[in-house]
Amino acid sequence: MSLVVQKYGGTSVGDTGRILNVARKVAATHGAGNQVVVVVSAMSGVTDSLIKLARDISPNPTEREMDVLLATGEQTTIALTAMAVNSLGKKAVSLTGAQAGIITDGVHTKAKIANITPRQIQDFLDEGYIVIVAGFQGSTLEGHVTTLGRGGSDLTAIALSSAIKASVCQIFTDVEGVYTCDPRVVPTARKLDEISYDEMLEMASSGSKVMQSRSVEFAKKFSVLFEVRSSFSDKPGTIVKEETMSMENVVIRGISIERNQAKVTISQVPDKPGVASRFFTAVAEANLMVDMIVQNVSFSGTTDISFTLHKEDLPKAKEVLEPVLKETGARELVARDGIAKLSVVGIGMRSHSGVAAQLFECLGRGGINIQMISTSEIKIAVILDEDKIVEAANLAHEAFGLGNS
C-alpha cells in the first residue's frame, strides 16, 4: 500500500462540478489500494474576492486579519471536497492547516513552515480515511492563523509529503506537465517525462510558471519527488526529481520565455566599490523585482550597468533611480520596454561546450539581435525585442532538437 499526496489547485476545484471530478480521481486512487492525502487550494476567484472585500474595508488591512480572512478560502474547499468524496461512498475528513499540524513562523501573509506534526493526519489515515488538507495555511505555535503566500498550496503538498514520507506527491494543475517550451508559442513543444529540480527551478524563474520556485526549492532540499500533471486528463505528467546520470545526456531540457520585460541602463557609473549597490538598494526598497543584471568590465574608470525588470515596474524604478543618478554622478539612465527574455535550460550543458555558440548562431541566422546575455551553470538567457520572441523560441527549439520526432 502506497501513501500518495495529491494537490489540486484553484482551477481544478473552480466549481462544484470540478470538485466532484477531483473527488472521483481521489476515490479512484484510494480504490487502487493507496492511502491518500489531498491538498486543495481556494476555488479560483475566491481569494481575489476576499482581497477585494478587505480593500473595501481598508486600503491597508491588518495582516493578521488578512490571514484569518484568506484562510476561509481553502477551508471552504476542504469541506466541499470531503463532502464530495463522502458522497462517492469513501470515508473522507477535512483538516485546516492548523488541524493538520502545519506550524509556521508568525510572519503573516507570507509565513514560512517551521515544522509539521502530522499526528491527526496519521490517525485518520490509520482509520481508513482519505484526508483533505487546506493548502496555503498554517498556524503559529500560539494558535494564530497564518498563510504561506504565493504558491503556498504547492508548498503545503510538498512539505506534507516530506513529513508523512509519502511515496509520491502529485501536483494536479491545468497543464499536462512541464513542456520543452510553451506549446502556445512553439507548436512542436513536447511534454517532458522528467526534469531535475535545478532545471525546473531555472525554467520557473524564466517564465514557465507551472510552480513557484520556493516549492521546487523545498522539494529539492528534502528530496521530495513530485509529479506535475493535469486534473483534466488521466495522462502521466512530468516527474521532477534529483538529477540522474542519464539526464545529462540531454544537453537542453527546455526553453522558457518571459515577455513584458523592460531594460534599464545606467551609463558611466563611477567604477568604485559600493556605487552599484546604491542603485540596487533603491530599487529593492521600492519592492521592485530585478531579474537579469549585466555589468561589463570597465576601462575608463566608469562602467555601464544594465538590468531588466517587469515593464509595469519601470515607472517606479525610474522614479527611485533618478536621485541616485545625481548622487553618484552617473551620466544618464536609458530605459525601454518592448523586450523579452529567452532562456535555454539543461543540466547537460555543464558538460557540453558550444551551447551558447549554437544558440547565438541560430538566432543570428534568423536576423534576431541579442541585447543582453546572462548565464548560469545550467542556463543561458538572452534579451531580445519582444516582437521577435516567438520566432526566436521556435528557432532555438528546432536548433536543439527539442520537438516531437
Next chain:
Amino acid sequence: MSLVVQKYGGTSVGDTGRILNVARKVAATHGAGNQVVVVVSAMSGVTDSLIKLARDISPNPTEREMDVLLATGEQTTIALTAMAVNSLGKKAVSLTGAQAGIITDGVHTKAKIANITPRQIQDFLDEGYIVIVAGFQGSTLEGHVTTLGRGGSDLTAIALSSAIKASVCQIFTDVEGVYTCDPRVVPTARKLDEISYDEMLEMASSGSKVMQSRSVEFAKKFSVLFEVRSSFSDKPGTIVKEETMSMENVVIRGISIERNQAKVTISQVPDKPGVASRFFTAVAEANLMVDMIVQNVSFSGTTDISFTLHKEDLPKAKEVLEPVLKETGARELVARDGIAKLSVVGIGMRSHSGVAAQLFECLGRGGINIQMISTSEIKIAVILDEDKIVEAANLAHEAFGLGNS
C-alpha cells in the same frame, strides 16, 4: 470600566459599508471607557450560499464537513470587522469560536455549548484589544469545528457574557427592540422598555422572532441581562431580564401573531392510553414541529384530537398520519390551512383573572370566531381564520391598552 458584549447579526454586517458602521459603534463604545467583546454572524446571504454549494455537491452532505464549511461565514466577518476597527485607530483582534475557547459537544450542525474557557479573550482584553469573536461556532475538545444551529450567534453572545461576567450584553439587530405587537400589523404598537425572560420566551415561541427561544432560555438560566436594540440607530432598545415586582403591574406585555398555520383534527380517536402518542410519534419521526395540541374531555369512549403546525408541513403530516388512522381505528382526519395564531402574553396575568374573558369578548365584538384555545400560565393563545388576524391583533392591542398613549 465596564465590560460590554455586543452582538451584531447578519443584516447588521451585510456588506462592507455596514461592517464599517458596526466598527464605528464598537469604537465609540470602547472610546467611552469600556472593554468590548464583539460577537458577529456571517454576512447575510453567505450562509445560504454556502448551503447551496454543499447541496450542489451532495443532497445529504456530511454534517461534520457542513460545520467546517459554515464556520467560514463568521470567520470572514470577524476578519473584516477587526480590520474595520483597526482602520479607525483602535486595536482589534479576531478569534474563531475555537480560539475563543467555546467548547461544545460533538453533535454537528446543532452542537450545545459545554463550557467556555475565555483565556485568550481575557488576555487580549487585558492588553487593550477589542476582541471580535465568531458567533454560531465552537469546537469539540478534540478540535473538530462545530456549529450551534439556528440562533447560534445570539447564544454565543449570551454564553460569553456569562463566562466573562460582562456588565451588559447588547444584541444588535434590524429591529429597535421588542414591541407590544408587530408594528406592521398594529400601527399603534409600542417598543417595550423591558420584558421578563418568560414573557420574551412566550413571545418568541408565538411568532415574534426577534430571538430564538434557546438563547433566551440560556440567558434566563444564567441570569444574563441583555438588551435587544437596532444597529441602525442609537436609540435604547428593550432590556430582557428577571421579572421584578413592578413588572406584574402590567397584565399584558404584548401580543404576538403567527401566520401560515394549519390545523389537523383526528376525530373519534379511541380514548385509551397510548393511542394519542402513536399519532404524535409518527409526526415527530417525520421531523415535523407541532405547536398547539388540544384534546377535549371524552364522553363516548372516543375523543377528538386537534393540533396545529406550519402549513408547509401539512402534506407530510397527512401522509404519515393516514396509516396510524387505520391502525388505531380513529374515524377521520380533517385538515385545513388558512389559519393563524394570536397570543397575548404577560406575567401579570398570573395574578389577574379575567384576561381570557376580556380577549374572547373583544374578538367576539369584532365577529371573529375562535377555533382553538390554549393557555399557559402567562399566555393565552387562540386560533383564528388567517384573514381575520390583523383585525384581531388590533382589537386585542386596543382592548388591553397596549398602544401609545
